Amino acid sequence: MTRAAPTTLRPTTPKEVRDAVLDTPGRLAISGAGTARHWAGRPAEVDATLDLSALTGVITHNPGDMTVSVHAGTPVRDLQAELAGHGQRLALDAGRIGRGATVGGLLATADAGPSSLVYGAMRDLVIGTTSVLADGTMVRSGGHVIKNVAGYDMAKLLHGSYGTFGPLVEVVLRLHPVPKATACVAVDGPVADAARHTAAVVSSPLEPIAVEWVSGDPGRLLIRLEGGVDTLPGRVGRLVDLLGDDAREIGDDAWSGHAALTAGQPSTDAPEGAVVRIGCAPARLASLVAELPATGVTAGLATGVATVTVPGAAVAEVHDAVAAVGGTSVLRDRPDALDAPAWGPAPSALALLKAIKTQLDPGARFAPGRFDPWM
Amino acid sequence: MPLDAPVREEFAALLGPADVIDDPVRTRAYECDGLTGNRVVPELVLLPRTAEDVAGCVRICARHRIPFVARGAGTGLSGGALPVADGVVIGLNRLDRVLEIDVENRRAVLEPGVTNLEITAAASPHGLYYAPDPSSQQVCTIGGNVAENSGGAHCLKYGFTTNHVLSIEVVLPDGSVVTLGSDSMEQQGPDLRGVFLGSEGTLGVVTKITVRLLRTPEVMRTLLADFPSVAAGGQVVSDIVAAGIVPAAVEMMDALAIEAAEGATGAGYSLDTPAALVVELDGTVEECDEQFALVKDICDRHGCTRLHVAGSPEERANIWRGRKAAFAAVGRISPDYIVQDGVVPRTRLAEVLERISGMGDEAGLRVANVFHAGDGNLHPLVLFSAADGETERAEHLSAGIAELCVEMGGSLSGEHGIGTDKACSMPKMFGEDDLAVMNRIRAGFDPDHICNPGKLLPTPRLCGEKPGRYRPHPLEEAGLIDRL
Ligand SMILES: Cc1cc2nc3c(=O)[nH]c(=O)nc-3n(C[C@H](O)[C@H](O)[C@H](O)COP(=O)(O)OP(=O)(O)OC[C@H]3O[C@@H](n4cnc5c(N)ncnc54)[C@H](O)[C@@H]3O)c2cc1C
Numbered sequence: 001m002t003r004a005a006p007t008t009l010r011p012t013t014p015k016e017v018r019d020a021v022l023d024t025p026g027r028l029a030i031s032g033a034g035t036a037r038h039w040a041g042r043p044a045e046v047d048a049t050l051d052l053s054a055l056t057g058v059i060t061h062n063p064g065d066m067t068v069s070v071h072a073g074t075p076v077r078d079l080q081a082e083l084a085g086h087g088q089r090l091a092l093d094a095g096r097i098g099r100g101a102t103v104g105g106l107l108a109t110a111d112a113g114p115s116s117l118v119y120g121a122m123r124d125l126v127i128g129t130t131s132v133l134a135d136g137t138m139v140r141s142g143g144h145v146i147k148n149v150a151g152y153d154m155a156k157l158l159h160g161s162y163g164t165f166g167p168l169v170e171v172v173l174r175l176h177p178v179p180k181a182t183a184c185v186a187v188d189g190p191v192a193d194a195a196r197h198t199a200a201v202v203s204s205p206l207e208p209i210a211v212e213w214v215s216g217d218p219g220r221l222l223i224r225l226e227g228g229v230d231t232l233p234g235r236v237g238r239l240v241d242l243l244g245d246d247a248r249e250i251g252d253d254a255w256s257g258h259a260a261l262t263a264g265q266p267s268t269d270a271p272e273g274a275v276v277r278i279g280c281a282p283a284r285l286a287s288l289v290a291e292l293p294a295t296g297v298t299a300g301l302a303t304g305v306a307t308v309t310v311p312g313a314a315v316a317e318v319h320d321a322v323a324a325v326g327g328t329s330v331l332r333d334r335p336d337a338l339d340a341p342a343w344g345p346a347p348s349a350l351a352l353l354k355a356i357k358t359q360l361d362p363g364a365r366f367a368p369g370r371f372d373p374w375m
Numbered sequence: 376m377p378l379d380a381p382v383r384e385e386f387a388a389l390l391g392p393a394d395v396i397d398d399p400v401r402t403r404a405y406e407c408d409g410l411t412g413n414r415v416v417p418e419l420v421l422l423p424r425t426a427e428d429v430a431g432c433v434r435i436c437a438r439h440r441i442p443f444v445a446r447g448a449g450t451g452l453s454g455g456a457l458p459v460a461d462g463v464v465i466g467l468n469r470l471d472r473v474l475e476i477d478v479e480n481r482r483a484v485l486e487p488g489v490t491n492l493e494i495t496a497a498a499s500p501h502g503l504y505y506a507p508d509p510s511s512q513q514v515c516t517i518g519g520n521v522a523e524n525s526g527g528a529h530c531l532k533y534g535f536t537t538n539h540v541l542s543i544e545v546v547l548p549d550g551s552v553v554t555l556g557s558d559s560m561e562q563q564g565p566d567l568r569g570v571f572l573g574s575e576g577t578l579g580v581v582t583k584i585t586v587r588l589l590r591t592p593e594v595m596r597t598l599l600a601d602f603p604s605v606a607a608g609g610q611v612v613s614d615i616v617a618a619g620i621v622p623a624a625v626e627m628m629d630a631l632a633i634e635a636a637e638g639a640t641g642a643g644y645s646l647d648t649p650a651a652l653v654v655e656l657d658g659t660v661e662e663c664d665e666q667f668a669l670v671k672d673i674c675d676r677h678g679c680t681r682l683h684v685a686g687s688p689e690e691r692a693n694i695w696r697g698r699k700a701a702f703a704a705v706g707r708i709s710p711d712y713i714v715q716d717g718v719v720p721r722t723r724l725a726e727v728l729e730r731i732s733g734m735g736d737e738a739g740l741r742v743a744n745v746f747h748a749g750d751g752n753l754h755p756l757v758l759f760s761a762a763d764g765e766t767e768r769a770e771h772l773s774a775g776i777a778e779l780c781v782e783m784g785g786s787l788s789g790e791h792g793i794g795t796d797k798a799c800s801m802p803k804m805f806g807e808d809d810l811a812v813m814n815r816i817r818a819g820f821d822p823d824h825i826c827n828p829g830k831l832l833p834t835p836r837l838c839g840e841k842p843g844r845y846r847p848h849p850l851e852e853a854g855l856i857d858r859l
């Protein structure tokens with residue numbers, strides 16, 4: 001049986017999203033900016049794609065409460081620009097924000113950047129969501145206040161859902177102040193040395209915001225500090241002393257190389273290698289990534305989260321190596337033709353995940369294939 | 376239907392007869408939690424000693440469709456651990472081991488019956504601590520904290536329980552055992568860990584918890600400042616936030632709460648001030664000193680009448696002792712009281728406090744206020760005398776205050792949960808569709824409705840039949856949100 005080419009629907013309001021879900025029979029893919037279109041399981045055939053990139057804009061920003069609600073298709077880059085006028089920000093620095101990734105897409109892919117060490121991932125920054133289920137139900141959870149324990153936290157269910165429960169239409173976020181000053185301290189060396197430095201930094205009182213090793217020859221550990229204009233230089237000095245002679249303060253643009261290794265490729269190019277995101281207990285990460293046949297690595301040695309670029313043929317081996325240390329892994333960008341498993345071994349809660357999927361999307365309409373081969 | 380003898384024998388065969396309590400004198404000890412007005416004596420209390428035995432108990436319940444209620448220390452304030460008629464209580468207190476303090480990875484692995492304070496006690500020799508600090512931390516359990524997503528004074532800067540739990544081992548209502556979450560922030564698919572956090576014992580029983588530990592800050596600076604009005608104190612909080620400072624804690628107490636706390640602890644609060652703020656900053660010496668000076672300036676600008684800076688760890692501990700004793704201390708100035716828990720956007724604090732005081736006057740009852748001012752989490756304490764027949768009026772006032780918080784764009788609960796206490800208020804905060812979807816999620820975990828039934832979500836039996844028509848949500852009426 002041949003299918004007609006899938007239609008693309010481009011709703012501009014939550015109501016249009018709901019109408020699209022109700023009026024379009026069959027299976028639906030959801031897309032934001034398209035920056036993560038190759039991530040996770042390859043989408044199976046769908047009847048239509050819901051493109052949410054026109055569902056944009058701030059709904060309410062309450063500077064005094066440090067909360068903002070936005071439409072899910074809003075690029076975080078644009079949101080940051082708007083918030084900066086108030087000295088505020090969403091404390092999320094995932095690499096692909098620079099490429100236009102949307103609030104909904106970042107939440108659906110559970111993405112996060114180096115500063116998750118202190119500010120957490122998207123799951124820690126979202127305080128409310130509205131989404132549309134397969135039967136057209138608009139469901140809201142959470143609210144506009146930071147502290148809230150009324151009802152189940154649906155936002156968490158959507159975190160890492162890759163669209164499988166339906167499109168997010170609104171997201172409420174907690175905000176943080178923009179730091180008065182930021183500094184980056186670097187020390188060159190292989191990952192094993194970086195791990196030793198990391199141990200010293202995290203047991204010091206210096207409160208690093210991010211600690212990431214970036215591969216190269218010989219590789220480089222980047223440490224970010226935030227603080228006051230007058231007070232930060234003193235802490236930078238203490239950090240340099242703690243690390244030893246070859247540590248030094250460098251410009252903030254050092255982070256752009258890091259972002260390039262984690263942000264994936266512009267959607268038009270087929271990437272050279274396969275990018276796998278892995279997570280494990282932090283102290284295990286350095287030896288784990290040292291063993292992988294990686295051509296590019298960023299390793300959050302204090303968070304346990306790394307992004308590695310490996311030959312396509314090595315993806316299955318990476319999943320196995322990560323699982324062997326009790327970690328988790330997911331395939332991100334990959335060459336178009338690559339046939340590799342997107343996920344490592346299924347979680348123990350797979351039956352539960354399926355039961356929830358059946359409750360919310362009984363006809364399996366949304367994002368088919370994303371959790372292949374589990375479900 | 377009472378549990379029949381063969382079922383009791385199954386439990387006894389699994390746990391040993393000594394760990395299955397059916398003596399009514401002893402089961403009565405489990406008839407309520409911190410919400411003491413609601414009581415149900417359970418049929419049986421099960422006291423397993425291992426996670427395997429918890430799973431075994433749940434499997435027996437599942438086989439016979441016996442409702443069960445997990446219980447930690449029973450300090451919950453929303454009736455979450457209230458037993459269910461004809462059901463069993465599974466007490467987790469005997470699973471009380473700190474399984475591991477992993478210094479290298481800065482985390483602790485715990486059984487659910489470990490108390491909140493024991494975690495920090497076990498971690499502190501390594502210069503580490505567990506951040507969420509409910510006032511009940513000496514007794515409440517980490518299992519209860521996970522179920523309630525508990526907060527504490529230091530959650531403004533450091534986040535709530537959900538931000539500190541990496542993974543949990545859970546016995547699902549069918550008796551199967553799963554791990555939710557992982558060793559890092561990366562997970563395999565949706566964050567089911569986060570769905571379980573704050574689910575109030577309705578999605579399963581947690582038997583093992585891995586939490587993050589933080590490094591003890593280099594310094595802590597704490598001050599206690601008096602103000603001529605609660606509104607002035609509120610303005611200080613707003614200005615601190617506007618200056619880009621995120622304090623570790625900002626707590627406010629009004630005159631009644633101060634009177635009670637000072638009477639109970641002699642911690643050094645002023646008895647003649649209408650409002651007092653506790654502000655704590657922590658971090659590196661450089662940042663802390665700079666910001667502390669700014670905070671002191673802000674206090675002065677708003678007519679601070681006395682500013683006391685804790686000069687030693689003992690003085691700091693004293694200030695916190697007064698604050699953390701406030702709930703219980705209210706017992707000194709009133710024969711009975713209800714602890715309410717609601718949240719408003721911080722910018723509406725002054726307005727809501729004025730409304731609450733008006734509502735109190737109207738009801739002819741006093742309301743004491745102790746609250747987490749930094750995140751808008753109020754704890755109005757409604758004072759009354761049951762002996763004088765004021766109970767119903769007090770309950771009505773207390774429920775009215777929680778619903779007022781929702782009207783102001785806030786939440787029915789910031790940390791104590793919905794439980795049995797507020798289940799019938801949930802339609803004030805969520806539409807029917809929202810609640811129906813929460814019920815579907817619950818059914819995904821618990822298709823037979825045996826896991827803490829009657830809690831968290833309204834049921835017709837509990838709340839009476841609801842009119843079927845959609846009523847606009849209060850936030851919609853306030854123009855804050857729209858449904859479509
Ligand atoms: C036949 C076919 C053709 C497609 N063609 C295109 C195309 O031309 N361009 C394109 O960009 N995509 C296309 N897609 C969709 C694409 O495969 C991904 O589903 C989508 O691009 C991934 O999201 P993203 O990278 O745009 O957004 P991101 O914003 O990076 O989102 C990544 C993930 O989040 C989910 N997601 C994004 N926004 C939301 C939201 N608001 N609510 C819930 N989940 C969300 C997505 O489903 C995806 O799993 C197509 C899919 C199919 C099956």
Ligand SMILES: Cc1cc2nc3c(=O)[nH]c(=O)nc-3n(C[C@H](O)[C@H](O)[C@H](O)COP(=O)(O)OP(=O)(O)OC[C@H]3O[C@@H](n4cnc5c(N)ncnc54)[C@H](O)[C@@H]3O)c2cc1C
Pocket residue numbers: 408409444445446447448449450451452454455456467487508509510511514515516517518519520521522523524525526527528575576577579580581582702703790791827
């Ligand atoms: C004086 C006082 C001060 C308080 N201060 C605070 C505060 O500052 N912040 C705050 O957040 N709370 C506070 N509380 C409320 C209470 O202490 C917390 O909700 C606490 O987390 C409850 O823990 P517990 O062990 O007593 O749980 P319980 O009361 O025994 O149970 C609470 C809920 O958790 C469930 N549960 C318990 N153990 C498990 C388990 N292992 N698996 C699954 N479900 C389980 C129960 O079924 C019930 O629904 C205070 C209470 C008192 C009495």
